[in-house]
Amino acid sequence: MNRLKSAYGNFQLQRYPQDKKQTLRAWDAADEYLLQYLHELEYPLNERSRILIINDGFGALSIALHPFKPDIQLDSCLAEQGLIKNAQLNNIDIDQCHRLNSTQSLTGIYDYVLIKVPKSHAWLEDILYKLQPHISPQTAIIAAAMAKNIHSSTLKLFEKIIGQTHTSRATKKARLIFSSFTQNTVKPSPYPxxxxxxxxxxxxxxxxxxxxxxxxxxxxxxxxxxxxxxxxxxxxxxxxxxxxxxxxxxxxxxxxxxxxxxxxxxxxxxxxxxxxxxxxxxxxxxxxxxxxxxxxxxxxxxxxxxxxxxxxxxxxxxxxxxxxxxxxxxxxxxxxxxxxxxxxxxxxxxxxxxxxxxxxxxxxxxxxxxxxxxxxxxxxxxx
Ligand SMILES: C[S@@+](CC[C@H](N)C(=O)[O-])C[C@H]1O[C@@H](n2cnc3c(N)ncnc32)[C@H](O)[C@@H]1O
CATH class of the missing domain: 3.40.50.150 (Vaccinia Virus protein VP39)
Structure with missing residues (x-):
């Protein structure tokens, strides 16, 4: 019940804080879809790939992809605690990955940026603007969410700030968003x-x-x-x-x-x-x-x-x-x-x-x- 089965391995995952009455899983079909998609890529992730994961729920993406030592950026300390506890549960040393909180700056250029679409449209806007200096036209930017949480305004943000954007078909009510950096102008985030x-x-x-x-x-x-x-x-x-x-x-x-x-x-x-x-x-x-x-x-x-x-x-x-x-x-x-x-x-x-x-x-x-x-x-x- 609490085991995420993925091409990168099977992992036991719990929500944090644990609520015995809650039956919700610590990951969703969007996490599964994204992991499956990455595994089937023609040029799969390798140890030299620079990967950034933003807004992972309770560590499903970060734990599955930990062998590639991704950078992991979170705003929620509950999500962070979830990630740490779930890593321990699976005997994974998550300190091998670089963890940043949402107020810390990114560095360098990423090959892959994986985003769990946040509930807040404003935060997504901020994420995308702050990504601009850290992506190139070769960077694969892939966002994942349940289809009901992807609106036309979500896709417009990707198009406006990143560039060409399209979505996958829906699988188990989840969808992926693919965006390539084709914008010529780099602008600062309007936040705070x-x-x-x-x-x-x-x-x-x-x-x-x-x-x-x-x-x-x-x-x-x-x-x-x-x-x-x-x-x-x-x-x-x-x-x-x-x-x-x-x-x-x-x-x-x-x-x-x-x-x-x-x-x-x-x-x-x-x-x-x-x-x-x-x-x-x-x-x-x-x-x-x-x-x-x-x-x-x-x-x-x-x-x-x-x-x-x-x-x-x-x-x-x-x-x-x-x-x-x-x-x-x-x-x-x-x-x-x-x-x-x-x-x-x-x-x-x-x-x-x-x-x-x-x-x-x-x-x-x-x-x-x-x-x-x-x-x-x-x-x-x-x-
Ligand atoms: C309704 S808002 C109120 C914010 C502010 N006090 C105000 O009145 O404008 C609730 C706040 O609780 C925070 N929050 C949610 N879950 C929390 C938790 N488990 N521990 C601490 N803060 C939490 C949210 O991030 C949010 O800022």
Whole structure:
């Protein structure tokens, strides 16, 4: 069930983090299609080929192609953990491959670029612009996705930024996109994009990397939480959980000048944007930590006074409330007694029932047609 069978070998693969209730595989038919296609090439990959793999889900492509020592670029630390754990599971030394995160620059020219098409159109645009200096007309650029996730706008991006593009026929509902570098002009990526936000008479310059949530303007849920922030108190430690561009933490920092901030997100681009925005607003002297991590992993238990969160309701293409559960449970663990978790959520997500279950209660601060802002307090003798 968890074995990927490919022409490059059979591999045991798991999703990360593992959710016993989830029956989804750690790879899809697009991974299988791409591996089969590469294996049947007239001039197959060899040890001298320079290969770049971008946005591999949980390591299916990287693990199958590890003998060719590809460069592997990821934005998600969950995907990175998945890759490392799956490599261990198959006794593969993945450190032989060069791993980069999405904020790090590529070097040299690649012979093969293999892209798992990301959910975010903006990130795909950024990927393609940043590839331009690292490809030649001889580079084989092959992207893979389930057919339902390849739109005419996806193909137009490849055509505009890379050049001639065509697709394969669909196999098991997956398709490949083939592009050759025929563009004459090399342009910089339009990301990060900026917008300004005025809150409490202070204007924040908000810079957003390509794969950051609500990168063009303030999200309406976030806005509602900003309008209903916890009243300032002598908080020592405040956490912006799933920080995106860090807006919640920035405003909390402004309202609580004595507090130390921690920003966490599973996306390297998000944490990088939050850091840029924090340093622009407060300089590099104000105390803050910026962690690319799974929810609140590696944060000391009973260390925080306040956690702010606008929870995500999907991980890539998988929709669900499993991340919200994990975030609320871990928030409970890292909060000090009397510490508070403040969240905003769409009514239909019913976050209140999770908060009640974990904290024993919750209070609604404000509600509009779509959203509620709520908080739960950790009881004095509760850990
Ligand atoms: C709805 S967005 C909110 C972003 C930001 N706080 C705001 O209000 O604009 C949810 C954020 O959670 C992040 N996220 C998703 N899964 C996560 C995980 N397992 N651990 C940490 N962050 C995660 C996403 O990358 C995204 O930035």
């Amino acid at each position: 994009k900026q917008f300004e936000l005025e809150i409490n008479n202070k204007t924040f310059a908000i810079s957003n990397n390509a794969n950051v949530f609500s990168r063009e303007k303030l999200d309406i849920g976030t806005r509602f939480l900003l309008e209903n922030m916890p009243p300032p108190k002598p908080y020592k430690n405040i956490i912006d959980l799933g920080c995106g561009n860090g807006i919640l933490g920035l405003v909390a920092a402004q309202q609580n000048p004595q507090a130390t901030l921690i920003f966490t997100d599973e996306s390297y681009m998000a944490v990088d944007s939050a850091k840029t925005n924090f340093e622009n607003a407060f300089g590099s002297t104000r105390a803050a930590q910026f962690l690319v991590t799974d929810c609140l992993e590696n944060i000391e238990k009973q260390s925080a006074d306040l956690v702010l969160c606008n929870p995500p309701f999907h991980q890539n293409h998988v929709v669900g409330d499993h991340i919200a559960w994990q975030m609320f449970r871990q928030a409970f663990a890292v909060l000090k007694p009397e510490g508070e978790l403040w969240i905003v959520g769409n009514h239909h997500l019913a976050y209140h029932s999770k908060m009640k279950k974990i904290f024993g209660g919750y209070k609604v601060v404000s509600s509009n047609k779509k959203f509620s802002v709520m908080f739960s307090r950790k009881a004095e003798n509760n850990d």
